[in-house]
Amino acid sequence: xxxxxxxxxxxxxxxxxxxxxxxxxxxLKDFERLHTIDDDFKAQVEAVKHLILGVELQxxxxxxxxxxxxxxxxxxxxxxxxxxRFKRYKRLxxxxxxxxxxGSIYYFSTPRYEKLYANTFKAYPALTVLQDTSSxxxxxxxxxxxxxxxxxxxxAIKIWEQIRKTNRQNDTLNFYLGVAYxxxxxxxxxxxxxERTVQAKKRTFPLRKEAHFYLALAYLKLGYLKPxxxxxxxxxxxxxxxxxxxxx
Amino acid sequence: xKQQVSSLSQSELVNAIKSNxxxxxxxxxxQNYAKLEALVLQQGGSRVFAKTVYQDAFVxxxxxxxxxxxxPYGTISIxxxxxxxxxxxxxxxxxxxPSHANVLNIDAAAKLKVAPNFSSEHYKILQRxxxxxxxxxxxxxxxxxxxxxxxxxxxxxxxxxxxxxANIRQQKQLCVQRLETFMATSTF
Numbered sequence: 001x002x003x004x005x006x007x008x009x010x011x012x013x014x015x016x017x018x019x020x021x022x023x024x025x026x027x028l029k030d031f032e033r034l035h036t037i038d039d040d041f042k043a044q045v046e047a048v049k050h051l052i053l054g055v056e057l058q059x060x061x062x063x064x065x066x067x068x069x070x071x072x073x074x075x076x077x078x079x080x081x082x083x084x085r086f087k088r089y090k091r092l093x094x095x096x097x098x099x100x101x102x103g104s105i106y107y108f109s110t111p112r113y114e115k116l117y118a119n120t121f122k123a124y125p126a127l128t129v130l131q132d133t134s135s136x137x138x139x140x141x142x143x144x145x146x147x148x149x150x151x152x153x154x155x156a157i158k159i160w161e162q163i164r165k166t167n168r169q170n171d172t173l174n175f176y177l178g179v180a181y182x183x184x185x186x187x188x189x190x191x192x193x194x195e196r197t198v199q200a201k202k203r204t205f206p207l208r209k210e211a212h213f214y215l216a217l218a219y220l221k222l223g224y225l226k227p228x229x230x231x232x233x234x235x236x237x238x239x240x241x242x243x244x245x246x247x248x
Numbered sequence: 249x250k251q252q253v254s255s256l257s258q259s260e261l262v263n264a265i266k267s268n269x270x271x272x273x274x275x276x277x278x279q280n281y282a283k284l285e286a287l288v289l290q291q292g293g294s295r296v297f298a299k300t301v302y303q304d305a306f307v308x309x310x311x312x313x314x315x316x317x318x319x320p321y322g323t324i325s326i327x328x329x330x331x332x333x334x335x336x337x338x339x340x341x342x343x344x345x346p347s348h349a350n351v352l353n354i355d356a357a358a359k360l361k362v363a364p365n366f367s368s369e370h371y372k373i374l375q376r377x378x379x380x381x382x383x384x385x386x387x388x389x390x391x392x393x394x395x396x397x398x399x400x401x402x403x404x405x406x407x408x409x410x411x412x413x414a415n416i417r418q419q420k421q422l423c424v425q426r427l428e429t430f431m432a433t434s435t436f
Binding site for chain 1: 268270273274277278281282292299303306307310311314315342370373374375376377378379381382392393395396397399402417420421424427428
């Protein structure tokens with residue numbers, strides 16, 4: 001619907017009445033006959049129907065958040081048998097929980113997957129940037145790589161994102177950008193670029209296994225166990241195997 | 249509609265959805281949310297996911313009913329159909345990666361087998377109308393909402409605004425043209 005179809009206000013109103021089933025039987029008969037024989041008219045009818053339906057659906061969509069406020073906060077259902085069992089062991093459970101809580105507040109303050117992630121993640125070594133002897137200055141990519149090597153990830157990301165605007169298919173760029181995002185604690189931004197690396201049709205990228213590994217880490221950090229395991233399997237390197245076994 | 253939604257027959261519920269009966273829509277929404285939420289939570293999702301998936305499914309259900317793609321006169325009720333759409337969207341979501349979270353919109357439904365006759369082209373056009381209407385704002389948005397969603401006649405709106413019918417008719421035409429221009433020129 002790039003070019004609006006020209007429809008007179010009168011015709012628009014007639015089609016609107018047809019949509020709302022407000023036409024008299026005579027009008028409806030004429031309308032349907034024209035609809036069968038005239039393709040332009042048919043297109044006009046479709047355009048108006050889409051417009052009305054789209055508005056209706058968007059209004060409904062916008063109302064849903066309001067509806068949702070009335071959703072009762074559902075608690076897990078506990079059966080009476082479970083309640084009785086719970087009561088019996090209540091004191092013991094409280095005592096045990098207190099011991100565990102006091103003894104390991106720090107340990108449990110971080111979700112398990114985040115802890116695993118923190119213990120596993122290590123930024124991939126930077127590429128060695130070779131100085132081009134024919135030129136006095138590094139390329140933009142190399143400058144970013146140096147920033148990455150110096151752990152100033154935000155600067156590296158900024159430059160690589162600029163390069164990426166015109167070169168989205170560069171696997172090395174996508175890989176390092178993804179790892180930089182991870183190192184910069186921006187996991188959700190790491191995922192699309194690393195996904196692009198592993199989904200590249202050319203399977204010759206030498207860091208493909210590593211890309212799967214870092215992608216798995218990104219998913220793990222965000223708590224998505226299923227895709228994380230999938231990419232660990234696809235990676236197959238030793239770090240992935242170790243992490244995979246810890247997730248079992 | 250004084251009747252409770254829970255006591256509405258399936259055909260009455262279809263009419264309520266087609267006529268945008270807000271009370272009926274709200275009751276339908278609230279009565280069926282818990283089931284999908286339970287499924288999503290059981291399968292490792294969060295309440296935020298459950299809400300997003302359910303709301304998309306709800307919009308898809310309304311689209312299917314309004315375009316007669318679905319009629320609850322066969323073997324499946326509206327409530328069951330809503331759950332099936334939600335389940336389909338949720339499974340589609342977990343099979344893809346969370347980085348594809350933008351599939352959770354009405355366009356995703358085009359891929360669902362629940363509506364084989366509704367082409368993805370239709371969904372794309374609808375999506376364009378929806379997103380451009382969303383960003384429209386101002387009196388035009390309200391006017392088009394009154395016309396198309398609340399089904400108010402030009403006469404009713406003129407009486408409410410205490411202006412002539414011709415004024416409302418002219419404003420309506422301008423607002424429709426504005427929305428069409430948005431759609432033709434915007435990048436949404």
